Amino acid sequence: MHVLISGGGIGGLTAALAFQKLGHQVTVLEQSPFLDEVGAGLQISPNGMRVFEALGVSARVEKDAFRPRAQELRFGKGGGRILSIPLRDASRARWGAEYLHVHRADLVQALASALDDRQANAVQFGRRVVSYVQSAAAVTAQLDDATSISGDLLVGADGIHSAIRAQMLGPDKPRFTGHVAWRAVVPVSELGADAPPESACVWVGAKRHAVTYRLRRGSLANLVAVVESKEPEAESWTTTGSREKALKDFRRWSPVIQAILTKAPVLNRWALFDRMALDKWSDGRVVLLGDACHPMLPFLAQGAVMAIEDAYVLAQLASKKPDLPSALTTYESARKPRTSRVQEGARRNASLFHRGDPFTQLATYGPIWMAGQFLPSFAHGQYDWIYAHDVTDMSGTHT
The missing domain is CATH 3.50.50.60 (FAD/NAD(P)-binding domain)
Incomplete structure (x- = not known):
């Protein structure tokens, strides 16, 4: 053809x-x-x-x-770690790639x-x-x-x-989801002690969350920071926003998030539609x-x-x-x-990522922390249905 x-x-x-x-x-x-x-x-x-x-x-x-060394879940304020799942040494062994x-x-x-x-x-x-x-x-x-x-x-x-x-x-x-994402990339060399961990890290908090990870052999820090918003905006990958607004959205959050928002040469603002x-x-x-x-x-x-x-x-x-x-x-x-x-x-x-009330956070993230501490295999297994799926095996139901 x-x-x-x-x-x-x-x-x-x-x-x-x-x-x-x-x-x-x-x-x-x-x-x-x-x-x-x-x-x-x-x-x-x-x-x-x-x-x-x-x-x-x-x-x-x-x-x-x-x-990445691991997948992590942390609190946006304070940076306390809720969950860490090994990736670098475990991905190929468990999921085949x-x-x-x-x-x-x-x-x-x-x-x-x-x-x-x-x-x-x-x-x-x-x-x-x-x-x-x-x-x-x-x-x-x-x-x-x-x-x-x-x-x-x-x-x-x-x-x-x-x-x-x-x-x-x-x-x-399209339906506006009520979420807007800030996107930024910064050289790790500019972040010093506030460089993100060598993981796929989700930072959770009230009505917002952020994701950090590294690119280009670890030389770049990537940030996607999502905040709830009542005002629909244009659905565009290239729209930019003000640094003042971004820092206000994530004030008092981890220095890792603050540093990327402060040092980013461009802050793109991406309204999320479903x-x-x-x-x-x-x-x-x-x-x-x-x-x-x-x-x-x-x-x-x-x-x-x-x-x-x-x-x-x-x-x-x-x-x-x-x-x-x-x-x-x-x-x-x-x-x-x-x-x-x-x-x-x-x-x-x-x-799941936007829990704000302390009791709701405890009810949501407490079991996740427990699973990571005492049932690491179970925690790993939550992703099997995604990561172990193999479309290259066309012999059965793996399409």
Whole structure:
């Protein structure tokens, strides 16, 4: 097949690698004029790394990544540790692959370079897909410059504001969650004693929480700090906010959080929206993946990884079935239960992390502390359903 992919982000590039590995020609149509530094840190858990291993790109992904020592839960004020689950030495032993922190730009570069090595000029920059037309035999992507390109399959990996989804299902109706996230990246060398721990650390508190971890072999500190807000804002990765407002949102919190907010050269402010499940993910020879069909709130750190899983399963099923529309329906049936469960888990965590009343905190975090102290295997096991899942095993129910 000739597979057209709208969107050169993580899901689109993984899909391109997966289809190319199976012998298909791929064309990735990316609206940006070049690869850039937009975005910040990502957590790639073992279920995502197994896909990269199957596609032969794990070494490239690991090259500039950081392997966290643990997953931690701490109080935002005071920094007291509630839970610590080993990762660096335990991830491969328990879940079969590494757990990594990567800068989004590094991951996109690693995937794009691997694709370019395998098929020259597979990624076309400055080409934005705005609509599609199709027949029984082909599909044509129409671009914003009035040109078009035809192929056998069109994959909508064009993100949360997907033009492919809008044509397929009409305008979406996002719901403001009442949460706004501050995002920042700071060199660790500028933070001194207030550098974040070498872990994936969630800091919890009343009506807000923060997540810190390291990137680029430990040289960068990444922060996502979420606060409840009654005022809806624009849904954008690139909107910035004032340092004064950010520090006010997290005043009297750990010096680690304060230092990053103080030293960050740019503070992005990202309003979080949720969406209802879609009626369908495909239309004839057109299919959606990743944020285009199941956008994730960031409270389980699985948004990118779900797109990575989608990409692998889609390529496998579309290659095995001669009836392409039927294969796309099978892909949706295989993926929707899992992505829906992850979406729901992320929604629950939004509440779990924002306990403010001391009695509620004790009732919530006391059992978590007890499990970490006396039942560490049980604490580890809470993530098995996510991290041990293996979409590269297509022999049974692991799709």
